[in-house]
Amino acid sequence: MDDLRGIERAIEMQETKIAAKGVDVFYGDTHAIKDVNVEIAEKTVTAFIGPSGCGKSTFLRCLNRMNDTIDVARVSGSIMLDGEDIYDPKVDPVQLRAKVGMVFQKPNPFPKSIYDNIAYGPRIHGLASGKAELDEIVEKSLRRGAIWEEVKDRLDQPGTGLSGGQQQRLCIARAIATEPEVLLMDEPCSALDPIATAQVEELIDELRQNYSVVIVTHSMQQAARVSQKTAFFHLGDLVEFGETATIFTNPVDSRTESYITGRIG
Amino acid sequence: MAIWLLVLIVLAMGFAGFVLGRKRALNAVGGNIRNLHSLPSYYGQTVFIFAIVPAFLLMICWLILEPFYIESRVSGMIDPTEIADGSSTSLVMSDVRRISSGLDTAVDRGVLREGDLDGMRNDLDTLRARLGDVGVAVGSDIKQSVFLAAQEYRSIGATLRGVMSGVVLLLSIAAAAWAFLRLTPEFRARNVTEAAIKVLLILASSVAVMTTIGIVMSLIFETSNFFKMYPLSEFLFSTTWNPQFRGGSDLGILPLLWGTLYVSFVALLVAVPVGLFSAIYLAEYATKRVRTFAKPVIEILAGIPTIVYGLFALITVGPLLRDYFAQPLGLGASSSSVMTAGLVMGIMLIPFVSSLSDDIINAVPQSMRDGSYGLGATQSETVRQVIIPAALPGIIGAILLAASRAIGETMIVVLGAGAAAKLSLNPFEAMTTITVKIVSQLTGDTEFASPETLVAFALGLSLFVVTLGLNVLALWIVRRYREQYE
Amino acid sequence: MTDMSAPSSGKTSLLRLDARTKKRNAAERRFRAYGAICVGIAVVALVVLMASILKNGTSAFFQTHITLDIELLESKLDKTGNRDIAEMSKVSTFGYAPLIKNAMEAKIEELGVDIEGLKKPQDMISKEAAAQLRRFVLANPDVVGGTYEFEFLASGRIDGYFKGRVTMESAERDKNVSPQQLMLADAMKEEGSLNTSFNWKFITWPDASENRPEAAGLGVAIIGSFYMMIVVLVLALPIGVAASIYLEEFAPKNWFTDLIEVNISNLAAVPSIVFGILGLAIFINFAGLPQSAPIVGGLVLTLMTLPTIIIATRASLKAVPPSIREAALGVGASKMQTVFHHVLPLAAPGILTGTIIGLAQALGETAPLLLIGMVAFVREYPSGPPEGFFDPAAALPVQVYNWTQRADPAFVERASGAIIVLLVFLLVMNLVAIILRRRFERRW
Structure with a gap:
C-alpha cells in the first residue's frame, strides 16, 4: 500500500479529471472489477493494460456509464468527473456521454454518409445553430481526426466504404465532434494494420493537447508509445498505476513485471 | 382389378423379394456376413426396389395416359352434328365420363345389373333416375350416342385396366427376378440401394418445382382460353366489372385491382406502424418479463386462421364501424367496407411485420448501438437515426412481404370487404378485390367454357404475377441486407 | 471533493439537466410510449378477437330441448299392422308431423295454460324432430302403438329466445315465431318440459338446411x-x-x-x-x-x-x-x-x-x-x-x-x-x- 500511495502523490502534479474510488463491477454473479481506485489527469494519455479478461475494458465502460446498457451489470463505488459523481441518480447518462466520448475496438461507422456520421453527435446535442456552423464543426472534427484530406471530396459517400484505418479515424473524429472533455478508447487499433495503427497513435498524441484520453490496449508497446500514465489490471484488480516510464522500467509488483516481460498474459 | 389391390400385391411381392434376396445373399456366403460386400438387408432392399419401383412408375404413367387414349377412341362415336349450341365436344365428353363412372358406381352398389345395361339404351329416363339414386346427377337428357359412348368408355377402360394389372405384375416379377439373379457376395448392394434412395430424395425435392410448374401451366392455359373469348385490352383497361351469365359481360380488372390495393393500403397503414413499433419496443425497451409475455401473444395472432379474422370482421368490426363511424359521419350504411377488411387484415399482419422487423433489428450489430450511445444519443435517437436507417432495406423487404400477403389474402376480404366492384375513395363503402372475385366466379356450378368463369384464371394469373414479383423483390432485398452484416 | 463549483467556466454541471436534455428525454419517453401502445394494441386486438368469438360462439354448445310424450299411432305409421320395414318406410316425415302436433297440443292441455291467439305450437319444435322420430321408429318397429318420451330440439327461434337473440318485440314482426309461442315456451320451461343443456349434436351431427339452424352440426x-x-x-x-x-x-x-x-x-x-x-x-x-x-x-x-x-x-x-x-x-x-x-x-x-x-x-x-x-x-x-x-x-x-x-x-x-x-x-x-x-x- 505504501507503494501505491507514492504513485498517487506523483499524479497529484496534474489536475485530476476523473477520480474513481472503490469501484466494484458485477456481471450477474461474476465480480469483474474489484475495488479499483484510479485518478485520471487532465490533458494526459492514460493507458489501461493487462491480459484479456482482466477487466480493463469493463472499467473503461464504467467511466461513461456504457455498462448501463447491459442489464446484468452492477456498478458500486464512486466515480467523480470534475468533482461530480457520475452515478448520481440526478445525472443523465446521455449528458455524461456528451462529455466523455468513446471510441470502440471495431470501427463502427453508421451506415450513413461521412458527413452525417460526424454531424450525428452535434445534431443530437444541438451544438450547431445552422448549416454553416455544422459544416464548420464537421470540417474541424475531420481535421482533428487527421482524415480531412482523405475524405474532403467525398463527404456524401457512406462511411462504411472507407478502409479500416480511415473508418477508425472517422470514428475518432465523430467522437471529437461532440466536444467531449474526456475521450475513452477501447483497443482502438486492434482491428487495424500497422500503418493505420501508426496513424491513429499519432492522432492520439495530438489529441492530448486538448483532451484527457484513456486508452485500453492489448499491446504494451502501444501503451509505452502513446501514454504518460499506465494502469495494469489483472483478474479484476488494479495491480499497479503510475508513470508509464516507471511501470515499464521499474514495476513494483511482481505480476506487472511478469506481464511486461511476457511471462503471463 | 382395383388399383388398391394391385398396389398391395406389388408391395407384397416387394416384401417377398426382400426376404428372398436377403436369404440368397446369406446362403451365398454360408451365413458369414463378413464375406458380403454389404449388409444382408441391403441385398433384400435391392430386390425390393427392383420389384416395386419400375412397376409403380409404369402404373403411374399408364394411369396418366389411359384417359387420353380412351378419349381418342371414344370421341369418334359422338356425332359432331349432335352437339348442341353453346356446348362443345369437351363438354359432351365430360358427360360421357360422368355417366360411365356413374354406371360403374351403380353396378357396384347393385342398383343396376351389368346385363340390364344393354337393354336400357331405349329407356334412358329410367337410367337417369337410377343414376340419380347413386348420386350422379345428369343435367340434361341422356342422348343415345352419349350412352353408347359411355358404355364403350367402360368396356375399353375395363380391358385396359386388366391389361395394365397384368403388365404391371409381370414387370414387377421380371425386374425382381433380374435383380435377384444378380445377387452375388461381390454385388454392391448398398451402393445400388443408396443410389435409388438418392433418386427418390431428388424426386421429392423437385415436387416444389413441379408445383410451381403446375400453377403456372394451369393459370396460363386457362387464361389463354379466356383471352380467346374476351379481349385483353378490355380486361386490363375497362373500368367496369359486371359479369352477366348470358354473355356480354364487362370484365375489367381495374375496379378489382383498386379494391385490392385500397384494402391492402389500409391494412399496411395499420400493420406497419403497429408492427414496427412493437418490434422496436420489444427488442430495445421491454423488460424480460414483458417480452416473454408479449412476444408469444403477438405470435398467437399469426397462428389464427384467416377465416377467424374474417368472421371477426363480419360480426364485430363491420357493425361497429358502421354504427359508430360510417353512419354518424354520413359515409355509408354498409358493414362490409374497405375499412372493415383493412383494419382486420392489418391486425392479421401485425405479427408478420413485427417478427420480421424484430429479426432485422436484431441483425443490426451491437457495435452500431454502442457507437451511438457512446456519443451520448438517447435510445430513441439511436433507434430512429442509426438502427432504422441501418435496418431500412430489411424493413422495406418485410413490408413488401406483408403487402404481398395483403394482396393475396382471401377470407378476410370475402367476409369483410363486400362484393360490389367499385372505383371509389370512400373507405366506408363496400368494394371488392381480385381474390373475392376469384372465389365468386369459381364456386358453385361452374362451366369451364364461359368467359365469366375463365376470367378467374386471368385474375389468378394477375394475382400470382403481382405477388411473385413482390416476393422476389422482397427476398432479394432481405438477402442483400443479411449479407451486409454477415 | 465537496467543492461543487469545480467545473470551470463554460462547462455545465452533470447534476443539472439542461433544457435540451429535458426535451430529448421527453421525446424519449414519448417514443417509448408509442412502442408500449403498439404492443398494447396488438394484445388488445387479440383479446377483443377472442372475446368476440367466445361471446358469440359459446351458446352454440348449448341448445334448448323440448321433451314430449309421443303416441306412436299405428294408424299413421303402419296401417297394415304387420311391422314390415319396407312398408313402414313408405311413410315420409310428413306422416310423423301430426304425431308431434298432437303431442304438443296434449302438452298444452296438460299445462292448463290458455294463451290467446296461439297458433301452430308444433312449430316451436325443430323440423328435424319428425325425421328423428322416423329414424327411431324404423330402427325399432315394435314401438309402434306405444307412447314414448322424446327429447326434441326446439326450433331456432325458441332457442334464440332463451339466448337473447329473439325478443317479444322481434317475434311480433317475425313470421317464423309469435309472441304467444314464446309465452308458451316460458310456461313449458317453468314446468320442466323445456330445458337448455349441453349440445353434443353440434359436434356430431351433420350440417342442416337453411331453415333449421338448430340441427346444424360439425x-x-x-x-x-x-x-x-x-x-x-x-x-x-x-x-x-x-x-x-x-x-x-x-x-x-x-x-x-x-x-x-x-x-x-x-x-x-x-x-x-x-x-x-x-x-x-x-x-x-x-x-x-x-x-x-x-x-x-x-x-x-x-x-x-x-x-x-x-x-x-x-x-x-x-x-x-x-x-x-x-x-x-x-x-x-x-x-x-x-x-x-x-x-x-x-x-x-x-x-x-x-x-x-x-x-x-x-x-x-x-x-x-x-x-x-x-x-x-x-x-x-x-x-x-x-x-x-x-x-x-x-x-x-x-x-x-x-x-x-x-x-x-x-x-x-x-x-x-x-x-x-x-x-x-x-x-x-x-x-x-x-x-x-x-x-x-x-x-x-
Whole structure:
C-alpha cells in the first residue's frame, strides 16, 4: 500500500479529471472489477493494460456509464468527473456521454454518409445553430481526426466504404465532434494494420493537447508509445498505476513485471 | 382389378423379394456376413426396389395416359352434328365420363345389373333416375350416342385396366427376378440401394418445382382460353366489372385491382406502424418479463386462421364501424367496407411485420448501438437515426412481404370487404378485390367454357404475377441486407 | 471533493439537466410510449378477437330441448299392422308431423295454460324432430302403438329466445315465431318440459338446411378435416423430409438446387387461393378426381404445407453439429447411413414440431378449399377410409364460411361455435408442438 500511495502523490502534479474510488463491477454473479481506485489527469494519455479478461475494458465502460446498457451489470463505488459523481441518480447518462466520448475496438461507422456520421453527435446535442456552423464543426472534427484530406471530396459517400484505418479515424473524429472533455478508447487499433495503427497513435498524441484520453490496449508497446500514465489490471484488480516510464522500467509488483516481460498474459 | 389391390400385391411381392434376396445373399456366403460386400438387408432392399419401383412408375404413367387414349377412341362415336349450341365436344365428353363412372358406381352398389345395361339404351329416363339414386346427377337428357359412348368408355377402360394389372405384375416379377439373379457376395448392394434412395430424395425435392410448374401451366392455359373469348385490352383497361351469365359481360380488372390495393393500403397503414413499433419496443425497451409475455401473444395472432379474422370482421368490426363511424359521419350504411377488411387484415399482419422487423433489428450489430450511445444519443435517437436507417432495406423487404400477403389474402376480404366492384375513395363503402372475385366466379356450378368463369384464371394469373414479383423483390432485398452484416 | 463549483467556466454541471436534455428525454419517453401502445394494441386486438368469438360462439354448445310424450299411432305409421320395414318406410316425415302436433297440443292441455291467439305450437319444435322420430321408429318397429318420451330440439327461434337473440318485440314482426309461442315456451320451461343443456349434436351431427339452424352440426366437417389432415401427414411429411435431406445433406451447389431453393421460398409466399386454382385445374379438371373430396383438399393442402415442413426440417438438420456427421463418417459409415442413422434421429423432434405447426396451418386454411368444391352442402357422413377420402365432405373452416353465408342469424352463433372448435384443435396441436420442443430440445 505504501507503494501505491507514492504513485498517487506523483499524479497529484496534474489536475485530476476523473477520480474513481472503490469501484466494484458485477456481471450477474461474476465480480469483474474489484475495488479499483484510479485518478485520471487532465490533458494526459492514460493507458489501461493487462491480459484479456482482466477487466480493463469493463472499467473503461464504467467511466461513461456504457455498462448501463447491459442489464446484468452492477456498478458500486464512486466515480467523480470534475468533482461530480457520475452515478448520481440526478445525472443523465446521455449528458455524461456528451462529455466523455468513446471510441470502440471495431470501427463502427453508421451506415450513413461521412458527413452525417460526424454531424450525428452535434445534431443530437444541438451544438450547431445552422448549416454553416455544422459544416464548420464537421470540417474541424475531420481535421482533428487527421482524415480531412482523405475524405474532403467525398463527404456524401457512406462511411462504411472507407478502409479500416480511415473508418477508425472517422470514428475518432465523430467522437471529437461532440466536444467531449474526456475521450475513452477501447483497443482502438486492434482491428487495424500497422500503418493505420501508426496513424491513429499519432492522432492520439495530438489529441492530448486538448483532451484527457484513456486508452485500453492489448499491446504494451502501444501503451509505452502513446501514454504518460499506465494502469495494469489483472483478474479484476488494479495491480499497479503510475508513470508509464516507471511501470515499464521499474514495476513494483511482481505480476506487472511478469506481464511486461511476457511471462503471463 | 382395383388399383388398391394391385398396389398391395406389388408391395407384397416387394416384401417377398426382400426376404428372398436377403436369404440368397446369406446362403451365398454360408451365413458369414463378413464375406458380403454389404449388409444382408441391403441385398433384400435391392430386390425390393427392383420389384416395386419400375412397376409403380409404369402404373403411374399408364394411369396418366389411359384417359387420353380412351378419349381418342371414344370421341369418334359422338356425332359432331349432335352437339348442341353453346356446348362443345369437351363438354359432351365430360358427360360421357360422368355417366360411365356413374354406371360403374351403380353396378357396384347393385342398383343396376351389368346385363340390364344393354337393354336400357331405349329407356334412358329410367337410367337417369337410377343414376340419380347413386348420386350422379345428369343435367340434361341422356342422348343415345352419349350412352353408347359411355358404355364403350367402360368396356375399353375395363380391358385396359386388366391389361395394365397384368403388365404391371409381370414387370414387377421380371425386374425382381433380374435383380435377384444378380445377387452375388461381390454385388454392391448398398451402393445400388443408396443410389435409388438418392433418386427418390431428388424426386421429392423437385415436387416444389413441379408445383410451381403446375400453377403456372394451369393459370396460363386457362387464361389463354379466356383471352380467346374476351379481349385483353378490355380486361386490363375497362373500368367496369359486371359479369352477366348470358354473355356480354364487362370484365375489367381495374375496379378489382383498386379494391385490392385500397384494402391492402389500409391494412399496411395499420400493420406497419403497429408492427414496427412493437418490434422496436420489444427488442430495445421491454423488460424480460414483458417480452416473454408479449412476444408469444403477438405470435398467437399469426397462428389464427384467416377465416377467424374474417368472421371477426363480419360480426364485430363491420357493425361497429358502421354504427359508430360510417353512419354518424354520413359515409355509408354498409358493414362490409374497405375499412372493415383493412383494419382486420392489418391486425392479421401485425405479427408478420413485427417478427420480421424484430429479426432485422436484431441483425443490426451491437457495435452500431454502442457507437451511438457512446456519443451520448438517447435510445430513441439511436433507434430512429442509426438502427432504422441501418435496418431500412430489411424493413422495406418485410413490408413488401406483408403487402404481398395483403394482396393475396382471401377470407378476410370475402367476409369483410363486400362484393360490389367499385372505383371509389370512400373507405366506408363496400368494394371488392381480385381474390373475392376469384372465389365468386369459381364456386358453385361452374362451366369451364364461359368467359365469366375463365376470367378467374386471368385474375389468378394477375394475382400470382403481382405477388411473385413482390416476393422476389422482397427476398432479394432481405438477402442483400443479411449479407451486409454477415 | 465537496467543492461543487469545480467545473470551470463554460462547462455545465452533470447534476443539472439542461433544457435540451429535458426535451430529448421527453421525446424519449414519448417514443417509448408509442412502442408500449403498439404492443398494447396488438394484445388488445387479440383479446377483443377472442372475446368476440367466445361471446358469440359459446351458446352454440348449448341448445334448448323440448321433451314430449309421443303416441306412436299405428294408424299413421303402419296401417297394415304387420311391422314390415319396407312398408313402414313408405311413410315420409310428413306422416310423423301430426304425431308431434298432437303431442304438443296434449302438452298444452296438460299445462292448463290458455294463451290467446296461439297458433301452430308444433312449430316451436325443430323440423328435424319428425325425421328423428322416423329414424327411431324404423330402427325399432315394435314401438309402434306405444307412447314414448322424446327429447326434441326446439326450433331456432325458441332457442334464440332463451339466448337473447329473439325478443317479444322481434317475434311480433317475425313470421317464423309469435309472441304467444314464446309465452308458451316460458310456461313449458317453468314446468320442466323445456330445458337448455349441453349440445353434443353440434359436434356430431351433420350440417342442416337453411331453415333449421338448430340441427346444424360439425360432424361431417370434422371428419372431412380429419381425413385431409391424414392425407397431408402421409404425403407432406415424407416428401418434405426427403426433400430437406437432399437439399441439406446431398445437394451439390448448382443451378438445379438453386432453382429448388428459390421455388420453395416463393411457394411459401404464394397466396393460398392460387393453390385452390391449381387444385381445381390439375386435380379436378385434369386428373378427374371428384369435387368436394378430402383427397383433393388433402393434396392441395399438402402442396401448401410442404414449404413449411421443408423449412423447419432443414433448420433442425442444420442444427445437428457437423461433428456428429464426421464421427459417423469416421467409423466408415456411408453418407446415407450417416444421415439416416445419426442425423435424422437427432433432428426428429424439430421435424415433428415443424410438421405439427404445418398441419395446424393447413387445418385452418379456407380459401383453396372453396374452389375445389368443399362448399357443397353435404349431409352424409363420408364412409371409412380409404373410400371415404373420395366421398364428398366438408371441412371445419369452410363450414364456418358456409354458415356465414346463410340468412338466419342463428347461424352466426353456429359459425362462432365452429371457430371455437377449430381453435381448440389448433390450441391442442400447438401445445403438443411446444411440449415436444420443450421435452426434446437439445442444445449443442
